[in-house]
Structures are given as structure tokens and as C-alpha cells.
Amino acid sequence: xEAARIEHPRPxxxxxxxxxxxxxxxxxxxxxxxRKTLKAVAIPGYQVPFxxxxxxxxxxxxxxxxxxxxxxxxPNDVVKVIDQGHDDSVNAVSIRRLIxxxxxxxxxxxxxxxxxxxxxxxxxEERLRADQILVLQVPQPEPLRRVxxxxxxxxxxxxxxxxxxxxxxxxxGIVRWGDITLGADYPVMVHGRYIMAPTPIPRWDxxxxxxxxxxxxxxxxxxxxxxxxxxxxxxxxxxxxDYRFRKESFDGKACRHCGSTDTFLDETxxxxxxxxxxQCSDTAFCRKRRGEELP
Amino acid sequence: xxYTAVTxxxxxxxxxxxxTEFFRLKDAQAILTVGMIETQxxxxxxxxxxxxxxxxxxxxxxxxxxAEGDPAEAAFLLRAYRSTLPRNHVSTVIDPADMxxxxxxxxxxxxxxxxxxxxxxRDYTHRLLKFALREETMDDAESFLGKYREETSLPxxxxxxxxxxxxxxxxxxxxxxFPKIADLLRKQGFMKAAEGGRAEExxxxxxxxxxxxxxxxxxxxxxxxxxxxRGETGAMTALAYSSMRGYGAVHxxxxxxxxxxxxxxxxxxxxxxxxxxxxxxxxxxxxTEVETIHPFTQNASGEALxxxxxxxxxxxxxxxxxxxAILERSLETxxxxxxxxxxxxxxxxxxxxxxxxxxxxxxxxxxxxxSSLDRIRRAQRAAGxxxxxxxxxxxxxxxxxxxKTETAKAAAGKTAEAxxxxxxxxxxxx
Numbered sequence: 001x002e003a004a005r006i007e008h009p010r011p012x013x014x015x016x017x018x019x020x021x022x023x024x025x026x027x028x029x030x031x032x033x034x035r036k037t038l039k040a041v042a043i044p045g046y047q048v049p050f051x052x053x054x055x056x057x058x059x060x061x062x063x064x065x066x067x068x069x070x071x072x073x074x075p076n077d078v079v080k081v082i083d084q085g086h087d088d089s090v091n092a093v094s095i096r097r098l099i100x101x102x103x104x105x106x107x108x109x110x111x112x113x114x115x116x117x118x119x120x121x122x123x124x125e126e127r128l129r130a131d132q133i134l135v136l137q138v139p140q141p142e143p144l145r146r147v148x149x150x151x152x153x154x155x156x157x158x159x160x161x162x163x164x165x166x167x168x169x170x171x172x173g174i175v176r177w178g179d180i181t182l183g184a185d186y187p188v189m190v191h192g193r194y195i196m197a198p199t200p201i202p203r204w205d206x207x208x209x210x211x212x213x214x215x216x217x218x219x220x221x222x223x224x225x226x227x228x229x230x231x232x233x234x235x236x237x238x239x240x241x242d243y244r245f246r247k248e249s250f251d252g253k254a255c256r257h258c259g260s261t262d263t264f265l266d267e268t269x270x271x272x273x274x275x276x277x278x279q280c281s282d283t284a285f286c287r288k289r290r291g292e293e294l295p
Numbered sequence: 296x297x298y299t300a301v302t303x304x305x306x307x308x309x310x311x312x313x314x315t316e317f318f319r320l321k322d323a324q325a326i327l328t329v330g331m332i333e334t335q336x337x338x339x340x341x342x343x344x345x346x347x348x349x350x351x352x353x354x355x356x357x358x359x360x361x362a363e364g365d366p367a368e369a370a371f372l373l374r375a376y377r378s379t380l381p382r383n384h385v386s387t388v389i390d391p392a393d394m395x396x397x398x399x400x401x402x403x404x405x406x407x408x409x410x411x412x413x414x415x416x417r418d419y420t421h422r423l424l425k426f427a428l429r430e431e432t433m434d435d436a437e438s439f440l441g442k443y444r445e446e447t448s449l450p451x452x453x454x455x456x457x458x459x460x461x462x463x464x465x466x467x468x469x470x471x472x473f474p475k476i477a478d479l480l481r482k483q484g485f486m487k488a489a490e491g492g493r494a495e496e497x498x499x500x501x502x503x504x505x506x507x508x509x510x511x512x513x514x515x516x517x518x519x520x521x522x523x524x525r526g527e528t529g530a531m532t533a534l535a536y537s538s539m540r541g542y543g544a545v546h547x548x549x550x551x552x553x554x555x556x557x558x559x560x561x562x563x564x565x566x567x568x569x570x571x572x573x574x575x576x577x578x579x580x581x582x583t584e585v586e587t588i589h590p591f592t593q594n595a596s597g598e599a600l601x602x603x604x605x606x607x608x609x610x611x612x613x614x615x616x617x618x619x620a621i622l623e624r625s626l627e628t629x630x631x632x633x634x635x636x637x638x639x640x641x642x643x644x645x646x647x648x649x650x651x652x653x654x655x656x657x658x659x660x661x662x663x664x665x666s667s668l669d670r671i672r673r674a675q676r677a678a679g680x681x682x683x684x685x686x687x688x689x690x691x692x693x694x695x696x697x698x699k700t701e702t703a704k705a706a707a708g709k710t711a712e713a714x715x716x717x718x719x720x721x722x723x724x725x
Contacts, residue, residue, distance in 0.1 A: 026381045032507075049509035054374035059651025061658065084661050091658055093304030121662040139655070151638055152512040178677030183666035202666045222648050224509035248669040266661055267668065281662060 023070040024102040029053050033071035033226070037217060040228035045190025046158070047141050052224040055098075062095055062120055063221030065137035069099060069118045072133065078106045080114035085122040085264070085281035092120075109284045110294040121184070123205040125263050125285040128214035130231060136199045138220035141227065143187040143197040163195055166238065174243050186245065191234045196227065198235070204247045204264040209235040253278045258289045319363055332356035341581070341610020342366055346646050347373030348506070348525045350580050350609050367527070367650045374647050384561040387574045391584045391607070396473050396555040398611075403548045403588055409473040414554060415611075476551040477586045477603060486588075486601045512638055519626060519641060523619040524608050526644035534634050534644070535618035538625045543632035545625045547587035547604055554583045554611045583608055585616040589624055602627075 021027065029051075036050040055063045062083075069079065081096040083089035087109040095118065096107050108114050111124040120137040128134055144154040147165040157163065166187065173181040184200040188209070198206055199218060209216060209229050216229040229235055237245035254261045256270075256277045263285065265278040280286035284294055333340055333356035343355045347370040354373060362368035398414025401407045413419075480486040503518035505525070510518055523531065538545045556579040563572030587604035604624030606616035625634045626641075633639050643649060 020379050024379060026379060028381060029378065049511060051507045051509060053378040054371070054647060055378060056375040058371065058654060059648045060653075060655035061651060063651075084659050088304045089659060090304050090308060093308055097305075097308075120658075121660075139652075149638075150512075151642075155512075177674045179670075179673050181670055181674060183670045184663040200660075200663045200666075202662050222652055248666055264662075264665075267665055281665075 020102055022103055023073050023105075024055070024098070025053060025067070025070050030071040033067055036226050037068065037071070037228065040217070040226045041215065041230050043194075044230055044233045045194030045196040045227060047220075047225040047227045050224055050226050052221050055221070057094065057098065059222040060139065061091060062118070062137040064219030064223075064226070065118050065120070065135045065221075066095060066098070066219070067221060068135045068217050068219040068226065069116060070103070072116060072135075073099070073103050073105055075104065077115045078108050078113055080108050080111060080117045080284075081119070082117070082122060082124070082282075082284070083120045085124075085266075086283050088283070108295065110288070111284060113294075121200050121202075122264070122281060123201055123208045123216075125280075125282045126288075127208070128212065130213045132214045134214055134216045136201070136216060136218050138197070138199045138218045138223070138225070140185075141197055141218065141220040141223050141225040143195050158194060161193070166195060170238060170240070174240070180239070180243055180245070187238050189234075189236045189238060190229060195238070196229075196235075202248055202264055203237070203245065206235070206237050206245075206247075209233075211235075250278065255280045255286060258286045260286065260289065327360060329353065329356045329360055332359050338611060339364070339366065341612050342528055342615075343369040343373065345609040345612055345615065346370035346525060346527055347377070349373045349377045367646045370527075371647050371650065384564065386577075387560050387562060389557050389559060389580075389582075391553065391557055391582060392473075392475050392478070394473070394553055394555040394557050394582070394584070395579070396553055398555070399473055399551065399553040401476055401549065401551045403550050404476065407476055407551075408479065412473075473553070475586070477588075480550070480588070480601060484600075486603060487598075510641060514637060514641065516623075519637070520605065520607070520619075520623060522641045522644070523606070523622055526615070526619070527646035527649070528612060528615040528618075530644040530646070530649070531618040531622060532614055534640055535621040535625075538621055538632065538634035543625050543634040544628055544630065545589065545604070545621050545634070547589050547621060547624065549617065550586045550588040550603070552583070552585045552613060552616065554581070554613070556580065557582050581610050583610065583612055583616040585613070585620045587617070587620040587624060 023030070025033075033050060036048045040046065040048045052064070053067060055066055057063060057066065073079070079096065079099055081087070081092045081099070083092035083095075086092060087096075099105060099118075100107050111117065111126045111128070114132065116133050116135065117124065117128070118135040118137070123134065123136075142151070142154050144157055144163075144166060147169050148154050148157065157165070170180055170182070173179070182203075184202050185197055186203045186206055187195050188198050188206060190196045198209060211232055211234065212229070213231055215231055218225075218227045218229075220226070239245040248264065250261070250265050253265055255263065255265060256279050258280060260280055264281045266281045267276060267278055269275070270277045288294060333352050336356075336359065339359060340352050340355045343359060343366050344350050344352065346366065347355065347358070349355070351373070354376065355369065358369035358372040358376075359366075362372060396412060396414075398416060399409070399412045401411065405411075477486060500517075503515045503521070505518055505521045508518075510522070514522070535545075537543065558576060558579045560574035560576050562574050564575070565572070583606075585604075585606035587606070589602040589604060591599050591601050602624065604620035606619030606621075606623065608616050608619065622634060622640055625632075626637050628635055
């Protein structure tokens, strides 16, 4: 048969892929995201709706954080990406590669050297400085969702500062289980006004948001919201006078690599001995403490 | 250096990518070209364009090839690509009344003006596997096409330029103009004039734009229609079906379903201020449009008028357009059925979002799990039982309530209302 018949009917489809814009998104989109970010910084803890673009990584895999990073990124930034405290986790690698390939930005694993840190589920152990921005990926930005499924009603509750259902849910946990039962993503009160979801960071990390030197931005791509904790903002976990917020306890445990007793530890099983062992969740911090040079 | 199971990032990803490519090609007998997909997997291409929200048959076909035929993955590829494109123009309003109709049916009127045009449809064919297709050759195709064109006196070749204006009907079988059934009903006073529609020319409102704004509930109708037009076919069909079967109140009659090409124009780009040039014709797009008619007893305003439902989507995707009309109508009614809940319907039919979030469970969740391990140990301790996975329980530091679940639940329910006020105040002492 004539070969010509199976060629594409539109010749221009055969050309090589067009080059992408700096940091992937078009400039109009980046500007919108930066404007919404400024609004978020101006109203700490308030969830600012934004349009949210589709990215080449899947919704729910960090697209909110990534949109913030891409819109903030300049050619002189140094970016660090971690997932679960880990620079080498597959999704962190994937996101870091996308950022580097579309912007040419330098990347690092050393928290202290980064100007922009995108993270999922952890805040680095090293305290961040005023010249650093932390971007957290957000699966569910609405802390009230566990007590109210309707977006329309949760927005109203925030506006009216009607948080009784949330307090009641905490209380019911205590009555039923003897203590506050919330694990990660422990809700916080931001500067006495908005209850905010700190993202599924462990309770261990909550205090790193309180009166911090650095700016923390939260991006929810699928739910299309941006919110922020600016520097020197009060971030207080919800708690009762007689039932206090409590961090994860690692009493008597230490990192099997660096011996640390003051970091968040991952629990794992030693393949050789079958025993439960602990190790730093923030792997870059652990390596640094052992004197390793980080890339 | 790998500490935990799912690491080794860079190399693992690169190898997985290679392996995917290997599986895509390893048993190939011939290379599937993008052109073949575009011309022979027509309905799949249409579906992907609709769910991807980008009318681009060539890119949709490329996405399908790359995604090995997964429609959700292909729609996702299209959406991600569209994010990189600036929006240079906005078209003038498209009017499906101008449609170059391929197919047009009504289940309300047997003798509708213009007549029923069955067009390309499998509706009345028997779904028997055609085993002969296994041996189909290009010769078979040519011979069928030659014969068919002779019979129907269609031009020998399809015009290569698809961008031919729809108003030019030369060379095509002379089809009559097709007035819209809904317009006839409106003219006869059985249905209300559409808001912002042709009946109220010039009073058009700027529509809500779901690609530039987050949905805020309640969503304006234009926003709803856009979400539905971009929704996932299967999800929408399931919800529309639920509404017809009893979870809701909607069981419509199809006033009209039409499939065909509609011309697209953009305002003359060099217009300044008041001076307005003729809009520029830029091509035509294939659309499926459905207008459903609903009983006047559902009319909330109490007027004895039929209520319309509206569905419109890219390509030929009839079940989606019908489902859209049902859901659009259903969202205008109030009740407790899922298909009547705006947030429920609009936030769960997007394939890029639902697929992304469900599949994100494949990402590691070590931290959240560690955090809940810590909590379950405490809760077990509080209940006075022995902890799983650890030795002797540590001394209790809290003040466990120590009541059984049933009584606790009852207590919580009883005290909830009364104590809410006190609790709220007491607890904010920090």
C-alpha cells in the first residue's frame, strides 16, 4: 500500500517538541500564583483559592507545592526537594529533576545551602533562616474537612471563626480513646485567627512553624489553594488544658547511624537481625552530622 | 546510599522509564502511527480531547500513543501540555444552531422539522464481533470506500483541508437547515427563553473560567457546565444513571441530540477601542450537543413550562453529552441524592484529579504512619491493654478516662451540646 497514506495528515505534528518556557509555566500563570501567594502571606493561615494549572506530574503528587516553587524560582535560586525527609526518595527525585530541567536552577541536598526547599510531610531538622523559603505540598488544605464535608460550609465556618465542631471532635477522641487521637497533620491555630492544616508533617515538626524566622508556603494543587505562615507568626497546636498536644515520643531510642536522640526517627526492621531499629527521617541532616559532604 | 525501601531515586526512575518503553514496543508487529490513531480510533480521540479540555486531535492521538491507550493518562498529558501555552485569543460565542450536522435525532418528536438524521451510530447495529476485521487490508478499505462514495455520490477524496468553512456546503450531500427543537419549543411558549442565549442577544455575560479561577460554591451555571464538559465520561455516566434509577429526580426526554462541525471564530485581533472588524474564521470543531426536556412539574418557579437540561462536549461522545444534560438539570433540583449535590458531582468527575489523588497512595507515607503508630500505642496503653509490637507498657503519663467505648460514645453524645460552649472557652486558654 502507498506509504503516504499512513503518514500523519498534519505534517506539523511531526516536528520536534517545542521548547518549554522557563520553569515550565507560562509567565501569566506564574504571576497569578505569586499574587495569590502575596495575599496568603498577608492573611496568615487563610486559604487563598487559585486556579491551579495541570503539571506534568500527577495531581496529588505535589503539584501545589511545585506550582509555588516554579512561580518563585529565579535563575540564582538553589533548590532542595525532599519527600518524607529524604532527598533520594523517588518522588523527590522526580520533582527535583523537573525543576532543574525546566529552569536550569541549581539543586542541593544541604538544607543550609538551599534558598528554596520543597517538601512533603517533613520540615528539615536544621532551623531555617530568614533568607530561606519552605514550600510544603498539601494533600488536604482544609483542617475542618474531617468534621464538615462541604466546602461551602467550611468556608463559612472559617469566616465566622466557628470552630466548635473541631474542638468537639478532639474532645470526643479523648472520651473514646483516652487521649487526643490525631497523628500527623495535627491542626494548629495561626496567630489566634485561623485553624490551619500544617500538612501531614509529624507533630514533631509543628513547633518549627511557631515564630519561625523563615516563610512557609503551602500549596494544594488538586484542591486549588495557597496559604502561608509568614515569619514570626504564632502557630499553636489545638489542645486542652488537661489534655495537651504531645509530640511523637522516641524515649530511649537513637538513630542507628548518627546516634541522634533529638530528631524525628523512622522505625524500621533490621534485615539481618529482625530487630526494630530507628534512624533519622531527615537523611541529609543525619549525613551532615556524621561529617559527610552533601552534594 | 539507600536507607529505606523506596529510594535509589534517579537510577530507579530512569530504569523504570526504559522498561515502560520496552513493554510498549517489545511485541510490536508494526509501528502504530499517530495518524492511524487519529483516523481509526476516532471515539477514543474525541473522549480524550473532551476530558483533557483541549481540542487538538493530533496532540490527543500523540498522547494516546504515548499512554499506550490509557484515556486518563492521555487526558492528563494534554492538560499538562496546555498549562504551558499562553492564551492568546478567546473565540466568539459558538452557536451549535450553525452546526454542519452529521447526526441529529430527537426522541420527543417523530417528525421534527428537518427530519431525523441517524448518521454514524452503532445504536441499532448488533454487537457481534466482526471476525473479518482481523484480516482487514488496505485493499478491503479502498474497495469499500470506493463503492460507498459511488453509492452516495460523495467526493472521491475527503477534503484535505478540514478548516473549510461550514457555510460552504458544496460537494456535500445537500442537507436541509436544522432548526433547534428547543428553539421551537421556546417559540411556542412551552419553554422559557434561555438566559443569555440567542433570545437575549447582546446581554451576554462573561462566563466563569474554570481554567483561571478556582470553583467557589455555589458555582455559576457557566462554571458548572465547564466542569461537566471536561468531566470523565464513565464517572458522569454513573452519576447520571444513579439519578435516573432513583437517587434523584431526573428522567428526561431527549429533545435533540446533534453531532457535527461548528465554525469557530476569534475577534479580529487588531481591533482597537470601538472599531470592530469582522471576526476571523479559524476552523471548525466537532461537537456533540444534547438538549433534554424535563417535566414542567419540576419547574421550581411553578410556571407550567418544560425545563431544559443542556449537554455539550468535544467530539462525538453521546453518552457523556446526555449524562451532562441530566447532571446539569439534576444540580438545579434540591434533595439529598448524590447527583443533586453540587460539590459532590463537580469535585469528583475530573479524571485528572481523581486519578492523581487515588494513585498518590502509591507514594511512601512512612511519616504519617509513624505518627499514627505512636498514637495507637498511646491509645492501647490508655485502654490498659498490652501494646502490640513492643515490650512492657511504659508507665502511664496521661490521665486515662478508662471508660468502655459504648458508654463513652453515649456520654460524648449527651454532653456534646451542653458542654460545647464551656469547652470551647476552656480550651482556648493557651
